[in-house]
Amino acid sequence: MPFSQLPQSIADALVGRGYTQPTPVQAAVIESDAEARDLLVSAQTGSGKTVAFGLAMAQQLLDAxxxxxxxxAPLALIIAPTRELAMQxxxxxxxxxxxxxxxIATCVGGMDSARERRNLSHGTHIVVGTPGRLRDHLERGALDLSALRCAVLDEADEMLDMxxxxxxxxxxxxxxxxxxTLLFSATMPRPIVALAKRYQRDALRISTLDERQGHGDISYQAVAVSPSDIENAVINLLRFHEAETAMLFCATRDNVRHLHASLVERGFAAVALSGEHSQNExxxxxxxxRDGRARVCVATDVAARGIDVASLSLVIHVEVPRDAxxxxxxxxxxxxxxxxxxxxLIVPFSRRRRVEGILRSARIEAEWMPAPSAASIREQDRNRLLAKLAEPVEATEEETQLAQRLLAEQTPENIALALVRAHSQTMPQPEELIDLSSAENRRGEAGEKQHRPGFEDTAWFRMDIGRRQNADPRWILPLLCRRGHITRxxxxxxxxxxNETHFEVRRAIEAKFRSALQRTAREGAEDESGIRIEPAPGAPQPGAHGKVHKPRRTGESGPRHDGPRGGKPGKKFPPRHGGGHGGGKDRRAH
Incomplete structure (x- = not known):
């Protein structure tokens, strides 16, 4: 048995739990060269590291x-960054x-500190806690560490970040x-190295990150969207996957609050976790x-530390993570x-290169794909409904009688239609996303403009940015919506x-658009509010656009143009991706 070198009581516990062989990090900490030594371990979340340090400290805690x-007085102390992780x-x-x-005594914030002090006074072998609460008990004299044989710092990098x-x-x-001293940390920045040098002696360095290769049991996907479509992409991803439990990550508590409110409004059973929520919340x-009353959790990075929900099968990075x-x-x-x-990962077009760099650093291969469309979600709904109806049903006598009565009073078709409608009404509706690959609204073969409904009468405007400033419909369209308080x-x-971009808006909203532009303009500003947008006398004359640039093919040699070129001094614009922009062609954005 792989665990045969461990004390018998620990080996029995592993067998009773169904363990047959150790994970890479568990195997590494019980090797002979790691015996009785301080350890500096890099292991990812979900790698079995909790059991790993439990095995590692067994020799210091148990007799022959x-x-x-x-x-x-406690023999072992485990320090974790959050209450949830400590409880886990x-x-x-x-x-x-x-x-x-x-x-085992647990000492964490949000719990009854008086009860924790009583538990410590009755004697314990192992104490698990969060830094703030442990320090409080130490300063009050309730925590005696004089007999400690082993100290474990779990997710040390997060504790320093917090x-x-x-x-x-x-x-x-x-x-x-x-x-x-056993120090477990997924990353090894300088503060962690300094902490290890101060409190460890001749520590053995163990890393199992390469063996894991970014979680082999996780399928990574990346969807590129318009910046204005991020929230709609979240809706469609949740609807497409219909995961039993999903977690959505945002960068700030304000963004958590906003997205959570939007999901609840649309009919999702969602909860939120951020620094503004109390321990009781x-x-x-x-x-x-855990009990299925909620299926979606919107959280910040720190607030999600230590959360272990068995049914969690979908993670959505609503905002791009800062690093690998x-x-x-x-x-x-x-x-x-x-x-x-x-x-x-939901990726705004302007940040695709950054995300590709993060994926390379993490040694993760993600499949790039479009966000699920409303049509694909409806097709998924149909397939799921048909599969569910094909499952065998164990009915009570009362249910059978009701079914027979329905068949006698209604046609099978009407019953099926009622079932389909009842099923569809329980689910939030998918969103229509901007299709940037649409070829609509190009000029006809005769050179005449093809109007879509509602654009027979339009007003033209112009912006003081163009190809040389990397102007691109993918970010111009959401910019216009934000500045002009209109929709796409x-x-x-x-x-x-x-050096400039012309666009048209419906005549019916021209006055509203002009008013919003004046309110959102800031002369000389470095951001989008400094871009001048003003009425134009009409559509640009044919031939005014100059040379038409065709997109570079993948792998084609030649210079890249990813930064501002020839723009106004100090003004920054989103980089373009995929080459040139086709000069003065009509570009209808949908």
């Missing part, structure tokens, strides 16, 4: 017969050390010098996810313990010239 001494660690250690009759450096240092300074939200480590931490909420998961349906043709 696999038993523990009488509970008193405590639950894992409880079954692992159950045969040895270990007494500002717990002083807490950690005070806690570790109160421990014996001969303790064993967090508890209710997590319980709603954040990408892996977020995605690691799914694809755990042998389960399959999907992680989707109000914008007609977009013609990009060398």
């Amino acid at each position: 017969d696999g038993n523990l001494s009488t509970p008193g 660690v405590s639950r894992e250690l409880e079954w692992l050390y159950a045969p040895a009759r270990a007494r 500002g717990f450096r002083e807490d950690l240092e005070e806690i570790l300074d109160a421990t014996p010098d001969n303790r064993r 967090r508890n209710h939200a997590l319980q709603a996810l 480590e954040v990408l892996q931490h977020r995605s690691g909420r799914t694809g755990r313990a042998g389960r399959k998961g999907t992680a989707v 349906a109000d914008v007609g043709a977009i013609r990009i010239l060398a």
